[in-house]
Amino acid sequence: MNSAERVAGKVVLVTGGTAGIGLEIARRLAELGARVVILGRDAARTEAAAANLPRSAGSLPGEYLVADLSQPAAQARAIAEIEQRWPDLAILVNNAGMQVNMASVGIGDDGCMAALRSEVELNLMAPIALSLGLMPLLARQPAAAIVNISSGLALAPKRSAPVYCATKAGLRVFSTALRYRCADAAPNIRVIDAVMAYVDTALTRGRGGVKMAAADAAAEVVAGMLRGSTEIWVGKTRLLRWVHRLWPNMARNILRNS
Numbered sequence: 448m449n450s451a452e453r454v455a456g457k458v459v460l461v462t463g464g465t466a467g468i469g470l471e472i473a474r475r476l477a478e479l480g481a482r483v484v485i486l487g488r489d490a491a492r493t494e495a496a497a498a499n500l501p502r503s504a505g506s507l508p509g510e511y512l513v514a515d516l517s518q519p520a521a522q523a524r525a526i527a528e529i530e531q532r533w534p535d536l537a538i539l540v541n542n543a544g545m546q547v548n549m550a551s552v553g554i555g556d557d558g559c560m561a562a563l564r565s566e567v568e569l570n571l572m573a574p575i576a577l578s579l580g581l582m583p584l585l586a587r588q589p590a591a592a593i594v595n596i597s598s599g600l601a602l603a604p605k606r607s608a609p610v611y612c613a614t615k616a617g618l619r620v621f622s623t624a625l626r627y628r629c630a631d632a633a634p635n636i637r638v639i640d641a642v643m644a645y646v647d648t649a650l651t652r653g654r655g656g657v658k659m660a661a662a663d664a665a666a667e668v669v670a671g672m673l674r675g676s677t678e679i680w681v682g683k684t685r686l687l688r689w690v691h692r693l694w695p696n697m698a699r700n701i702l703r704n705s
Contacts, residue, residue: 453590453673455480458536460529460581462486462516462573463543465496467648468596471665472540477501479669484533486525486543488515516543516573517565526580537588538672539581541574541618542596546611546650551704563610570614575621578638585636592637594672595622599642599684602691603702626677637677641668644682645705656705659683 459476463469464485477483477500485500487493490513497509512532514525529536547566549557556563578593585591597619604612619640626638645651647658659682671679680688691698 453592453675454538454669456482457538457588458482458484458533459538459540460484460486460512460533460536461540461542462577464540465489465492467650467661468643468646468664468668469540469542470496471662472542472668473500475665475669476538479673481538482510484510484512484529486512486514486516488513488517516577517545517569519568519572519576522568522573522576523580526577529581530584534584535588536581536584537590538592538594539577539585540594540596541577542594543573544570544596544611544614544650546608548607549609551607566610567614570611571617571621574618578621578625582633582636586633588635590635590637592639592672593622593625594639594641594668595619596641596643596668597622599644599687600702600705601642602687603695603698605702605705637675639672639677639679641671641679642681642684642688644684646682 454476459481461469461473461483464473465487473483473485483500485493485497487496493511493513497511500509512525512528514521516522545566547559547562574595595618598615600612601615601619622638622640629636629638644659644664645656646661646664648661651658664681667681668679687698
């Protein structure tokens with residue numbers, strides 16, 4: 448299979464696709480001829496993002512699904528609707544996420560336990576639910592993929608977002624274990640872990656440091672998908688990977704206060 452055939456003409460669902468990295472991934476895949484479905488929690492933004500995607504000849508107008516994936520019941524409803532509306536789904540991109548930042552120094556939950564629970568649901572449980580729930584659809588395709596957007600913070604966490612880092616570490620481990628399962632039961636499904644760098648998005652707004660452009664990050668994710676990679680190290684995470692492997696304490700110290 449050549450690179451273009453991995454996405455051209457295929458139905459692709461991108462969660463968190465209304466802005467930032469998700470929207471840029473959706474745009475690039477649409478440009479390559481994929482039939483992209485955007486999933487977001489705000490109806491107006493989701494509809495607008497889908498309507499403005501590039502369309503190849505003969506493709507349908509922007510398709511979208513509204514769901515708040517931080518709610519378990521909404522995850523189940525989304526799976527049921529996807530099964531009904533897009534039974535030929537071939538690629539799932541689990542991109543939606545949130546980050547709850549706590550005081551750098553302190554004890555307890557800073558009064559944000561409800562937000563932390565939503566963070567776990569959106570960042571970890573939603574990708575798990577969608578991946579497992581939609582696998583019967585993906586298994587029917589000759590070549591399918593699940594793309595999970597994790598983070599360099601899964602390797603070396605920062606003190607101000609302990610739950611975010613934990614969810615991304617969990618997502619990396621889930622991706623690896625799911626890849627093992629697919630190798631045995633559904634070898635047509637490729638499970639991809641895209642390790643995200645520090646990117647200029649709403650999630651990082653107001654923070655200092657050198658940020659990667661969302662369009663550039665998305666371009667690296669899509670390029671990895673086209674190459675057939677199972678791990679995609681985005682931007683500076685390629686360097687972090689080796690630093691963590693050779694000098695893990697150095698990697699942790701670099702990101703501890705990021």
